Amino acid sequence: MAQAKPKTEAKPVRRSAIDGVYERIRKKVLDSELAPGSQILEHELAVMLGVSRTPVREAVIRLHNEGLLEIIPRHGVRIVPIAVSDMREIYDVLISLEPRAAELLALRGASPKELRQLEVCCERMTDALARDEMEEWALADEEFHLGIVQLSGNRRLADIVLNCWDQVHRARYFTLRLRKHPHPSKSIEEHYEIIEAIRRGDAKAASDIYRRHRDRGLKEQVDVMMTFRIHQI
Amino acid sequence: MAQAKPKTEAKPVRRSAIDGVYERIRKKVLDSELAPGSQILEHELAVMLGVSRTPVREAVIRLHNEGLLEIIPRHGVRIVPIAVSDMREIYDVLISLEPRAAELLALRGASPKELRQLEVCCERMTDALARDEMEEWALADEEFHLGIVQLSGNRRLADIVLNCWDQVHRARYFTLRLRKHPHPSKSIEEHYEIIEAIRRGDAKAASDIYRRHRDRGLKEQVDVMMTFRIHQI
DNA sequence: CGCACCCATTATGTATACATTAATGCATTC
DNA sequence: GAATGCATTAATGTATACATAATGGGTGCG
Numbered sequence: 001m002a003q004a005k006p007k008t009e010a011k012p013v014r015r016s017a018i019d020g021v022y023e024r025i026r027k028k029v030l031d032s033e034l035a036p037g038s039q040i041l042e043h044e045l046a047v048m049l050g051v052s053r054t055p056v057r058e059a060v061i062r063l064h065n066e067g068l069l070e071i072i073p074r075h076g077v078r079i080v081p082i083a084v085s086d087m088r089e090i091y092d093v094l095i096s097l098e099p100r101a102a103e104l105l106a107l108r109g110a111s112p113k114e115l116r117q118l119e120v121c122c123e124r125m126t127d128a129l130a131r132d133e134m135e136e137w138a139l140a141d142e143e144f145h146l147g148i149v150q151l152s153g154n155r156r157l158a159d160i161v162l163n164c165w166d167q168v169h170r171a172r173y174f175t176l177r178l179r180k181h182p183h184p185s186k187s188i189e190e191h192y193e194i195i196e197a198i199r200r201g202d203a204k205a206a207s208d209i210y211r212r213h214r215d216r217g218l219k220e221q222v223d224v225m226m227t228f229r230i231h232q233i
Numbered sequence: 234m235a236q237a238k239p240k241t242e243a244k245p246v247r248r249s250a251i252d253g254v255y256e257r258i259r260k261k262v263l264d265s266e267l268a269p270g271s272q273i274l275e276h277e278l279a280v281m282l283g284v285s286r287t288p289v290r291e292a293v294i295r296l297h298n299e300g301l302l303e304i305i306p307r308h309g310v311r312i313v314p315i316a317v318s319d320m321r322e323i324y325d326v327l328i329s330l331e332p333r334a335a336e337l338l339a340l341r342g343a344s345p346k347e348l349r350q351l352e353v354c355c356e357r358m359t360d361a362l363a364r365d366e367m368e369e370w371a372l373a374d375e376e377f378h379l380g381i382v383q384l385s386g387n388r389r390l391a392d393i394v395l396n397c398w399d400q401v402h403r404a405r406y407f408t409l410r411l412r413k414h415p416h417p418s419k420s421i422e423e424h425y426e427i428i429e430a431i432r433r434g435d436a437k438a439a440s441d442i443y444r445r446h447r448d449r450g451l452k453e454q455v456d457v458m459m460t461f462r463i464h465q466i
Numbered sequence: 467c468g469c470a471c472c473c474a475t476t477a478t479g480t481a482t483a484c485a486t487t488a489a490t491g492c493a494t495t496c
Numbered sequence: 497g498a499a500t501g502c503a504t505t506a507a508t509g510t511a512t513a514c515a516t517a518a519t520g521g522g523t524g525c526g
Contacts, residue, residue: 016509041477052511053478058294065298067389074477074518089389092333096390100329156300156322157329160393250480274507285481286508307488307507 021049022059029068029079030169036081036233039072066163081232082171084225090164091218097161098145098214099207101152102194106203108153115199118147122191129184134176137184144191148210168221171233175224187213254282255292262301262312263402269314269466272305299396314465315404317458323397324451330394331378331447332440334385335427339436341386348432351380355424362417367409370417377424381443401454404466408457420446 025045028034046056060077063069070078082090110118124140142165149158190213197206225233258278261267279289293310296302303311315323343351357373375398382391423446430439458466 018509043477054510054512057478058291058509061291061294062298065295076477089387092337092387093330093390093393096329096333097326100325104325154322154325156397157326160326164389276507287480287482290508291479309507 017051018055018058021051021055022062024049025056025059025063026068026166029063030166032170032174034079036079036170039076039078041076044076067167082168083232084222087168087171087221087225088218090168091214091221094161094164095211095214095218097157097164098149099210101149101154101157101161102198102206102210103203104152104154104157105148106198106201106206109201110151110198114147114151115195118144118191118195118198121147122188122195125184125188125191129188135173138173138176141187148194171221171225174230174233175221178228179220179224250284251288251291254284254288255295257282258289258292258296259301259399262296263399265403265407267312269312269403272309272311274309277309300400315401316465317455320401320404320454320458321451323401324447324454327394327397328444328447328451330390330397331382332443334382334387334390334394335431335439335443336436337385337387337390338381339431339434339439342434343384343431347380347384348428351377351424351428351431354380355421355428358417358421358424362421368406371406371409374420381427404454404458407463407466408454411461412453412457 025034034040042053042056042060045060046053049056060069060071064071064077068080070080072078121140121144125137125144128134128136128140145165146162149161152158190209193209194206194213197203197209224230258267267273275286275289275293278293279286282289293302293304297304297310301313303313305311354373354377358370358377361367361369361373378398379395382394385391423442426442427439427446430436430442457463
């Protein structure tokens, strides 16, 4: 899980049931359709998805490696909840890796087309914010950060970051509805600063701004969780 | 995945065949007993290990997620070889994460016992070097760096780093025999500097020295591979 | 009334059987 | 002689059957 699995790669595509099962369980976990902290038996999952236990097991192993599920010997799988301490751990990894991705992108130089792609995300964010559509705002935000790690050219780094995001996904979307506004204009401003730094090829600046951006993000998340006495999510 | 699976955690331990199978295949890969780039069928692995295909498959999925194996639809699993470009990718992740681990350890403050544990590794390295036992030197080196990430307190970060190490393990041991000496005194010196910085609680210094240390490590690895025209390992 | 032990139940771990799909080789035709 | 198509083979993907081990409850004894 480590690490780091080829989720990014676009293969010729072989559609086997296990991939489908994996995706469906993953979606249920990310969307809280399977409640954090709850447990469910392999057999129940198999029945729920209309397949046998075999593909379920294999999908579950993958999800376990990704840190989304825990395998409790006689009690099925447990959807791992994210506590504030987990949040800190995960953000610590993100804060170490994402600025480096921005740095790499700045160093290798982004094409106008790639920069444009990032700008479009910012425009979508501004737009969504104006109409108070926070879900759309979050989606565009995700796409921006996703874009940077993927454009960094380091696939392993990108895979790790993506996996971290999966783990905090629930929390991000949950807090969306709780906090008034996520310092949104400030956030978008920083995004533009990052794009500018990358355009200038200023790796140091890109990295620094990114780090500040994530630092603030962590604080906001933790604040919301503390304020609302949410210990797990 | 990303990677990052609970490899660190010490559970009550349940010894099931799949764990054993996983360990044995992993060992064969790390020790190059299964050659990098070679392919082997699930069935062959099963026969080789004296079990059925089921536990083999499950172990293979884990190893695939860790980036050690690749699953080629009709041609079994392939032991993924590490090229120079992979080396750079992996070290990039390490260079982002390990200094942060040292930083965290410096920030929280290491106990005398913990610091002693790290020093013992350095002493073992010095000792091994004096007797020209490079394998032992490498082992002690690994234990030092392992110690730091594990003492950092961030289990996810530690798991990711451990996984990266697995991926470069072969290369590290291979180059051991090719280069004269890995700037060994310099290397040990830096280790002590890192320990000192942690002892002082100087997070910045610990991080910086560590980064330099790894930067040099990457260069050495790449140099050796280039010099000997090793494209994959 | 409480604790401990034993048995039944059940979930998982493992093996095996079966179906599906892809690759290879051979034959036939152009 | 080469290329294409079909058939055979073989490996994986999936299901199912079976063995094992743990859990929970019930009963009996202290």
